[in-house]
Amino acid sequence: MSIKSNAEFDIVVVGGGLAGLTAALALSTEIAQATEAAIGNARVALVMPKSDRIDGRTTALLGQSVDYLEKLGVWQECVSLSAPLSTMRIIDGTSRLWRAPPVDFKAVELGLDAFGFNIANAALGNALLSKIKAQSKIVIIEDSISDIQSGAETAQLTTANKQSIYARLVIAADGKNSIMRQKAGISVHKWQYPQMAVALNFTHQYSHNFTSTEFHTEEGPFTIVPMTDLDGKYQSGLVWVMHPENADRFLLQDLAKQEKQVEEKMQSILGKISFATTAQQFPLSGMIAKQFADNRVALVGDAAHLFPPIGAQGFNLGLRDVREICTFAGNALSAAKDPGSLQVMDQYNRSRRRDVSTRTGAVDMLNRSLLTDFLPVQAVRGLGLFALANIPVLRKFAMRQGLSVARQKPSSAA
Numbered sequence: 001m002s003i004k005s006n007a008e009f010d011i012v013v014v015g016g017g018l019a020g021l022t023a024a025l026a027l028s029t030e031i032a033q034a035t036e037a038a039i040g041n042a043r044v045a046l047v048m049p050k051s052d053r054i055d056g057r058t059t060a061l062l063g064q065s066v067d068y069l070e071k072l073g074v075w076q077e078c079v080s081l082s083a084p085l086s087t088m089r090i091i092d093g094t095s096r097l098w099r100a101p102p103v104d105f106k107a108v109e110l111g112l113d114a115f116g117f118n119i120a121n122a123a124l125g126n127a128l129l130s131k132i133k134a135q136s137k138i139v140i141i142e143d144s145i146s147d148i149q150s151g152a153e154t155a156q157l158t159t160a161n162k163q164s165i166y167a168r169l170v171i172a173a174d175g176k177n178s179i180m181r182q183k184a185g186i187s188v189h190k191w192q193y194p195q196m197a198v199a200l201n202f203t204h205q206y207s208h209n210f211t212s213t214e215f216h217t218e219e220g221p222f223t224i225v226p227m228t229d230l231d232g233k234y235q236s237g238l239v240w241v242m243h244p245e246n247a248d249r250f251l252l253q254d255l256a257k258q259e260k261q262v263e264e265k266m267q268s269i270l271g272k273i274s275f276a277t278t279a280q281q282f283p284l285s286g287m288i289a290k291q292f293a294d295n296r297v298a299l300v301g302d303a304a305h306l307f308p309p310i311g312a313q314g315f316n317l318g319l320r321d322v323r324e325i326c327t328f329a330g331n332a333l334s335a336a337k338d339p340g341s342l343q344v345m346d347q348y349n350r351s352r353r354r355d356v357s358t359r360t361g362a363v364d365m366l367n368r369s370l371l372t373d374f375l376p377v378q379a380v381r382g383l384g385l386f387a388l389a390n391i392p393v394l395r396k397f398a399m400r401q402g403l404s405v406a407r408q409k410p411s412s413a414a
């Protein structure tokens with residue numbers, strides 16, 4: 001197909017969350033750096049609705065996620081906005097029979113300065129969008145997609161404003177309730193957890209010393225992650241996973257009571273605290289798409305997989321989706337081939353299955369091991385943490401596992 005009109009694109013990215021913005025920047029960078037005319041002249045669009053919702057969360061970026069953002073030329077803008085994560089501490093905060101001692105994972109044990117960096121989602125999103133706009137290689141359409149029909153040569157997308165646009169490949173980054181996924185006929189395996197995550201940022205009296213602390217409780221993890229200072233005060237992000245009815249009770253309290261409860265829960269390890277953002281809640285569920293690409297639609301980020309915010313894996317996994325599909329599509333375009341062909345769909349499906357299944361399974365197992373009342377499982381979890389605390393070789397192995405998939409080389413074959 002040759003591109004004929006302003007509404008025809010080689011690739012359309014749908015969704016302006018972190019995954020969609022990174023995909024758009026990756027493609028924009030490929031076009032900007034291209035030496036072959038075939039990809040240098042590629043037409044790419046990003047469709048994103050105007051959003052008035054401020055994402056108050058932070059994201060811990062691990063391993064090569066940071067290297068990838070650096071390669072895309074955006075990390076340089078983010079360095080001063082992010083806090084390094086030098087130590088990750090797990091504290092068994094359950095009151096169960098099998099309780100383990102605290103385990104510290106130190107980046108220095110792997111010869112690293114930090115496992116990664118924690119950054120506010122809004123700051124990362126703004127940096128990505130500014131870079132995309134500065135490169136001016138792709139068309140930004142402020143709209144949302146309501147329908148898609150895939151054909152032999154293109155997919156036809158209909159926007160909420162009744163515009164028609166055409167794409168050879170659609171990169172669907174439209175989140176967990178992805179309309180693109182449903183319209184492409186991709187079914188999912190999904191499940192629920194009896195948990196709600198409450199997320200907020202707070203300033204505190206004592207330094208976090210770049211240590212992320214995860215209290216394991218019977219209702220889920222209570223995780224504090226270092227952030228950059230706010231107005232000269234130490235700052236951290238909190239993700240507190242609890243039963244939905246306890247989350248409701250927590251959120252109904254006034255600010256002073258919420259702050260007191262959070263400080264008590266973290267055993268005042270950071271001294272006096274004060275909320276810097278309003279608490280937001282996120283119901284926890286799990287989902288994995290049965291295919292990651294079909295009918296000219298490739299799923300990335302939460303559109304492809306979803307799991308509880310434990311061990312900072314969600315967006316890190318989404319970045320690997322983005323890296324893979326952009327590599328496959330970029331290779332196809334460079335060779336003047338169809339970026340939405342069956343071959344590209346097939347390559348992407350095969351390349352993502354193992355990584356996504358492994359991460360989803362591991363996070364699910366860890367989360368369920370906290371929730372269970374079954375004594376042998378509690379014992380195994382307690383002994384596992386005990387072994388990690390006391391056996392350096394095992395601890396190093398676990399640390400590498402946390403970062404390992406991110407350290408895989410990106411696929412290059414088209």
Ligand SMILES: Cc1cc2nc3c(=O)[nH]c(=O)nc-3n(C[C@H](O)[C@H](O)[C@H](O)COP(=O)(O)OP(=O)(O)OC[C@H]3O[C@@H](n4cnc5c(N)ncnc54)[C@H](O)[C@@H]3O)c2cc1C
Nearest residue numbers: 015017018019059060144145174175301302309314315316
């Ligand atoms: C409390 C919490 C803490 C987390 N912490 C971490 C962490 O530390 N590290 C980590 O790696 N991950 C973390 N995650 C996971 C991470 O936040 C998500 O995986 C990531 O934000 C998903 O980004 P996304 O772009 O795929 O989806 P989304 O952020 O949901 O973005 C989807 C976008 O698509 C747009 N959209 C939807 N429908 C349409 C349509 N029809 N047309 C056009 N646009 C559309 C939406 O407006 C939205 O902007 C956390 C998750 C939670 C809940």
